[in-house]
Amino acid sequence: MNFDVVPSSWYLILSALLFSLGVIGFLIKRSLITVFMSIELMLNAVNLSFVTFAHEWHAVKGQIFVFFVMMVAAAEAAVGLAIIISIFRARATLNVDQIDLMKL
């Protein structure tokens, strides 16, 4: 066993596991803010496979993709949390089962 080399596939499998955990969190969590966190977890998992492939093929553009994902995630967090705040103001709950109308 060589202690200095880790196969790229391990990174990819870790990324797949994190993504699945994110999806499961999205399905089982009942608080809107934790559901949103699960989405962030999925984005992070995908970023890991981007970086792994960028390393695999020595392509800098793979890393730049992650950079863009980060920027979009930051923008998404700002808007998403603003939506969460206005939902909480209107209904005083963050339980996803009670937020089932398509309006505030």
Add this chain to the structure above:
Amino acid sequence: MNFWFFLLLSILKVALVLVVFLTSVAYTVLLERKLVGRIQNRWGPSRVGPFGLLQPLVDGAKLFLKEDMIPAGVYKPLYLLAPLIALGCSLLSIAVVPFGEPITWRGVKLFEIADLNIGLLIILGVTSISVYGIALAGWSSNNKYSLLGALRSSAQMVSYELALGLSLVGVVLRTGSLSLTDIVKVQSVHGIASWNLFGGGQILAFFIYLTAAYAETNRAPFDLPEAETELTGGYHTEYSSMKFAMFFMAEYGNMITVGCVATLLFLGGWTSPFGDLIPPPQNIFVHALMPILWFVAKVFSFLFLYIWVRGTVPRFRYDQLMGYGWKYLVPAAMLNIVGTSLIMAVFP
């Protein structure tokens, strides 16, 4: 074995830096009490030891022997975690600071713990993490004053982080590197004239950095999170004994770190302000230790300025603070970036 030698030397370096850093934290507290005393026309601590020099030891012993209370209503895991985060972040960023000329001995850099290509980004990252210490302390204390203090402080730190980060872009543009060693090397040519503060034309950036750093470290005139007349103690109201001491040490540790970063980025780091006017010393030990002396002197002057401002300027109101950060500092920092890049494009 080369690896074990490297590990041993690194641990030694970390231990030495830690001891020196914590001692300087203790004496920064004394310095502040002495200076503020003089500014307010009193003596400051003067009873314990000559000139009150043993005061930090006695203060430490007192805090250590105090009863360690955990209030009944707190959320215990986070209540215990918060001071650790605060102190940890405060100690972490010193790891990338180079204190002296990059002298390598058997492949190990002597005067810094870790030399990274992205040293500056690491410092910014650690700064952005340190918000959690304060935010969690306030939230987990289950006390309205703590929560208000923590909310104020996290909003303030997030806002001023932007101005702080933007003010450093001018320096990075001038250097073309994020490595702190490179940033200092650029400023080492003509002594004081090539410092980023004067020769580099970054005086506006320095002012923005200075102001944002006061807000980042929650120091007067931006010490709203612990404004004692309205919030009692702010986020650390419910903390006592060593846990309070950890917040206290974190605050002064952050002051020293900010001083180190300002020295590296704007004041020429470990280089002599006289440049080539003084011939370099012949003795190899003096040659190696002189830069550290300059570094310490610069950090000390920065700390002096810090405390001077604390003793002079009154506290801002909260809306003034946020308005000042967003309406003046951030646009000024952007102006500085545009100006620096224009100058660099015209005179390459």
Add this chain to the structure above:
Amino acid sequence: MHLVLFLIFAAFCLAGAINLLLQTHPINSALSLIVVMSSLAVLYLLLGAEFLAAAQIIVYAGAVMVLFTFVVMLLNVGEEEKTHGSQVAKVIGFPAVVVILGVISTIVLEAQKHLGGVSLSDGVTTTQDLSRVLFHELLLPFELTSVLILIAILGAVALARKEGHS
């Protein structure tokens, strides 16, 4: 050395992600997510992406998650209530997760012999390399993201503003 570091931080990632699911208080979930993100930053560093590692800490752990904790503190969100949940999630969601995980793992294990390895001596992608590509070849997308962020800021302000304020 690399293997040890990978195993430690991969374990941190998975433990954090599982803890995110198990915790019932949002602030604990947020802290677990911060652990996941910081460990991912170390994994990026192992993969030679040093700028991204720093950006991961600054943007995700230091800005996005601070917003999350800030909102949790501001709204004083309590423990999560246990409610029945969605029927669609049970019927379609969970089998789909298993299928996705199965398909990805099969493909990756199948392609394993074509993929190389990662080691500490591979060299790093410096910030200069990254910015050269970003500002030469991908300048337009970069500028477009700035427009996106501006729109996001305006949207966030418009959404979070209290009714009745002018």
